Amino acid sequence: xxxxxxxxxxxxxxxxxxxxxxxxxxxxxxxxxxxxxxxxxxxxxxxxxxxxxxxxxxxxxxxxxxxxxxxxxxxxxxxxxxxxxxxxxxxxxxxxxxxxxxxxxxxxxxxxxxxxxxxxxxxxxxxxxxxxxxxxxxxxxxxxxxxxxxxxxxxxxxxxxxxxxxxxxxxxxxxxxxxxxxxxxxxxxxxxxxxxxxxxxxxxxxxxxxxxxxxxxxxxxxxxxxxxxxxxxxxxxxxxxxxxxxxxxxxxxxxxxxxxxxxxxxxxxxxxxxxxxxxxxxxxxxxxxxxxxxxxxxxxxxxxxxxxxxxxxxxxxxxxxxxxxxxxxxxxxxxxxxxxxxxxxxxxxxxxxxxxxxxxxxxxxxxxxxxxxxxxxxxxxxxxxxxxxxxxxxxxxxxxxxxxxxxxxxx
Ligand SMILES: C[S@@+](CC[C@H](N)C(=O)[O-])C[C@H]1O[C@@H](n2cnc3c(N)ncnc32)[C@H](O)[C@@H]1O
Numbered sequence: 001x002x003x004x005x006x007x008x009x010x011x012x013x014x015x016x017x018x019x020x021x022x023x024x025x026x027x028x029x030x031x032x033x034x035x036x037x038x039x040x041x042x043x044x045x046x047x048x049x050x051x052x053x054x055x056x057x058x059x060x061x062x063x064x065x066x067x068x069x070x071x072x073x074x075x076x077x078x079x080x081x082x083x084x085x086x087x088x089x090x091x092x093x094x095x096x097x098x099x100x101x102x103x104x105x106x107x108x109x110x111x112x113x114x115x116x117x118x119x120x121x122x123x124x125x126x127x128x129x130x131x132x133x134x135x136x137x138x139x140x141x142x143x144x145x146x147x148x149x150x151x152x153x154x155x156x157x158x159x160x161x162x163x164x165x166x167x168x169x170x171x172x173x174x175x176x177x178x179x180x181x182x183x184x185x186x187x188x189x190x191x192x193x194x195x196x197x198x199x200x201x202x203x204x205x206x207x208x209x210x211x212x213x214x215x216x217x218x219x220x221x222x223x224x225x226x227x228x229x230x231x232x233x234x235x236x237x238x239x240x241x242x243x244x245x246x247x248x249x250x251x252x253x254x255x256x257x258x259x260x261x262x263x264x265x266x267x268x269x270x271x272x273x274x275x276x277x278x279x280x281x282x283x284x285x286x287x288x289x290x291x292x293x294x295x296x297x298x299x300x301x302x303x304x305x306x307x308x309x310x311x312x313x314x315x316x317x318x319x320x321x322x323x324x325x326x327x328x329x330x331x332x333x334x335x336x337x338x339x340x341x342x343x344x345x346x347x348x349x350x351x352x353x354x355x356x357x358x359x360x361x362x363x364x365x366x367x368x369x370x371x372x373x374x375x376x377x378x379x380x381x382x383x384x385x386x387x388x389x390x391x392x393x394x395x396x397x398x399x400x401x402x403x404x405x406x407x408x409x410x411x
Contacts, residue, residue: 008386010078013108017044017364020080022349023374027383033072037061044364048353062107065114075118081108082126082369088134096134109146121181125174129158132172141223148225152176155231157211162309163237164372166244167346169312177230185384189229204233234380244308247345248288250327255334264335267302275306279328286329310346315366316359348372
């Protein structure tokens with residue numbers, strides 16, 4: 001039996017509505033501390049997990065280090081941080097880590113530093129792919145240097161939610177491992193500059209080529225953390241998603257009236273309108289599509305997707321961030337806004353208890369992680385690393401070690 005100090009525990013920073021928790025609890029991780037600054041998200045977390053389960057949720061600024069440190073019990077094995085992406089995107093004017101929002105990463109790093117001997121053995125950071133290119137790659141390199149200075153060996157990958165659910169949502173991940181985890185299943189890159197393309201690290205990185213686009217591989221080749229790079233030979237995800245129709249309520253709901261429908265029909269590009277008319281005139285079974293309203297060349301447009309995916313869910317700041325559902329069903333075209341329940345399903349959390357307020361629900365899910373993505377990372381990377389470490393510390397391992405020791409003779 002493993003002692004409490006060896007438990008599969010984690011802290012969820014920038015916890016929001018707790019979808020990292022949702023993914024990790026499925027394999028037995030226990031959340032011992034969660035932190036976010038947003039009371040509405042905490043209310044959603046509590047509504048879903050219950051008041052008792054959310055006792056560990058600390059509503060407060062990550063920069064309030066004293067308070068954060070005092071509330072983290074013992075030494076959690078893992079800390080996750082899906083820090084704000086606002087400054088990594090064009091909408092945030094790409095202030096990057098200098099921005100007030102995305103700069104909260106430094107608040108998290110400060111907590112890691114001050115945890116000292118209680119520092120988690122493993123960290124998982126999440127952000128948009130713009131993190132890789134922000135300030136010409138300098139922000140990504142800074143994050144790596146800072147983590148390496150805290151003793152973490154590093155790995156990185158980009159995973160798109162569309163390999164698991166019908167939602168386009170690529171996200172960049174950084175994983176860090178403390179020195180005492182280095183060993184199987186981690187494969188390290190040789191730090192002496194003679195690592196060749198045939199080395200086990202390169203082979204593992206190249207095998208998982210979907211999750212390491214060339215731009216990321218180039219960054220990983222050019223940045224040399226003071227610790228080093230370490231990876232798990234996890235291969236590519238198997239890409240098994242089901243159809244958008246299964247995530248959208250095809251009937252029911254308040255569909256727009258004829259006037260609102262035709263207003264949105266008029267907003268479409270001609271080629272999109274023609275495709276919808278063809279589907280309508282086929283009079284076939286229901287087909288669900290999604291679209292976003294955007295201003296293009298000074299004109300409001302409804303851009304429809306025909307690739308079987310929903311666009312990346314976002315927080316509903318203004319009409320352009322809300323997603324439109326279009327159902328073409330036996331000669332009829334129906335339209336409406338996407339609902340919080342559909343958002344929840346597209347984030348892989350279809351049973352999540354929703355708040356009464358629709359906008360609050362859309363906000364929570366628009367900012368959240370996609371559960372099956374985190375589950376995949378957990379199954380392929382986090383849990384194998386934890387289990388290898390725990391196995392080394394089990395009584396059986398002690399017995400194995402003892403068996404190899406020469407017996408002291410009893411006189
Ligand atoms: C990308 S969201 C993370 C969502 C989360 N992973 C989920 O599944 O719901 C970033 C979160 O960081 C929180 N945040 C922003 N600045 C913060 C700060 N200074 N301290 C603590 N939390 C902060 C926001 O309220 C937001 O919920």
